[in-house]
Amino acid sequence: MAQPLTTKVAILGAGKGGTALLDLLHQIPGIVIVGITDKNPSAPGLQRARDLNVPVTDEVCDLVANHGVSLILDVTGDPDMERFVLAHKSPGVEVLSGAATRLLWNLIQHQTKLQAELFHAEKLAGLGSFAAGIAHDINNPLQLILGLAEYLAEEQDPAVVREYARDIVQAVHRTSAICRDLTRYARRSLGEESARVDLSVKLDEALKIARYAVEFQDIAVVRHYAPEPIVTGNPDELLHVFVNLISNAVQAMEQGGTLTLHTGVEGRTVIAGVSDTGCGIPQDLIGRIFEPFFTTKPPGKGTGLGLYNVKSIIAKWHGKICVESRVGMGSTFRIEFPPAEPILPENES
Incomplete structure (x- = not known):
């Protein structure tokens, strides 16, 4: 060629x-x-x-x-x-x-808008796979609240009533936390909003969200985190990146395995990695997995936009992503970012 x-x-x-x-x-x-x-x-x-x-x-x-x-x-x-x-x-x-560069600028703005729409569409489509996990995690505290409320209807001991009331409050807090996490994840990203993001914290947040989307049965989670792997980026977009990578990794381990989350700092580069011990990716497909609408998942199981959006978001924040994979052995997705610039006191800026 x-x-x-x-x-x-x-x-x-x-x-x-x-x-x-x-x-x-x-x-x-x-x-x-x-x-x-x-x-x-x-x-x-x-x-x-x-x-x-x-x-x-x-x-x-x-x-x-x-x-x-x-x-x-x-x-x-x-x-x-x-x-x-x-x-x-x-x-x-x-x-x-002159006018030619203004036209090019308008085309870039249009492309950026389209990418944002694709990102949001793919994220909303992915929420459908969360339904079973969400229902399970919300149903448990609701059943607890219902049972305690039924006991309270006949309970006369004030001490027991107070104990049941505390349990109900805790169950409501758990349910509220689930709704808050999912609302934060589902909302439309502001796109240009940037902040200092700790990649270790964001990986843990993504792990909690991903548990609603995929079954973690027989999956061991191993963390290797460096202190303060801080980058500049949009927190919601980076959360989406890690939810996508973690969900894909777990789906690749249908018979169980080990999910490894890694962060590190190597000179002027901040690293984040997601590894699995799953089925792996054939070498002839690795070059295509970041293409839009390309997917190896069965019909109805993927939009083909997940890894495309992942790569686009990472590039937007000046990073790069690469993958190493062996069929039958597993895959590792490695992301490299420049470090966040230090925040100077106002009198030094």
């Missing part, structure tokens, strides 16, 4: 538009971003580029005249920059600026 041609791109402008281009283009095979520049050293796209290992430069002329560049994207909105580029670019290099 012929290898795709490589397009080498230079981005001028690291504001909102340049940042969006970085997020989109670095995910596309065959596109190499050779550099980005902005006259504002605090432009958000410059830090984003460093996180993605994209070269950052303040030498606009060198970037424009780079003989390896085949496409220049000028999102500065500066007419003088447009003239400068045309005067200094190498022959044959194509330039997108």
Whole structure:
């Protein structure tokens, strides 16, 4: 099979538009971003580029005249920059600026909206598989409340009444906690809302949610957590990532096995991993599992959007995901994120 041609791109402008281009283009095979520049050293796209290992430069002329560049994207909105580029670019290099870059920006915004809709649709579809687990976990405390209430109707001893009342309150709290967890998981993510997220805490939260979706019979859970594996991301989106990976891992172990949750910090990289000892993934399918609408599950058991959304969310927060798997031995999904930037006191920001 012929290898795709490589397009080498230079981005001028690291504001909102340049940042969006970085997020989109670095995910596309065959596109190499050779550099980005902005006259504002605090432009958000410059830090984003460093996180993605994209070269950052303040030498606009060198970037424009780079003989390896085949496409220049000028999102500065500066007419003088447009003239400068045309005067200094190498022959044959194509330039997108002005109305063309605004059109590209609109297309990116549209794609982002579609991804958000797919993410939410897949999450709501997945809630259907939670029904049996939810019913079981809510029915138990409800039956307890009903039984205690029946006893209370005839109980005369004030001490026993108080004991039964405490048990009823605890059962109601358990039911409320189940509803609160599921409401938080099901709600539409705000998308751009970011916070410092402890991946170990988020894995444990996802484990609790996943128990409603899949049967954990004969599944041992092992945790290997590093202290404070903190990243920047949307907490709801990262919760969805881990619920999906944990649910898939448990479903791969129909005869039981071991689910291992792992976090770590390796230099400037924060790691999260989900491993199972299940059926594994054939090598000829590993390259396709992150494609939209691709699924190995029987009809009605999966939307084919789960791992596609997982990869999209991870890429959005400047991470990457890879999988190692052997048929009959199990699979490991490993996620790598840049660490969260430290929060400076207000007088230092």
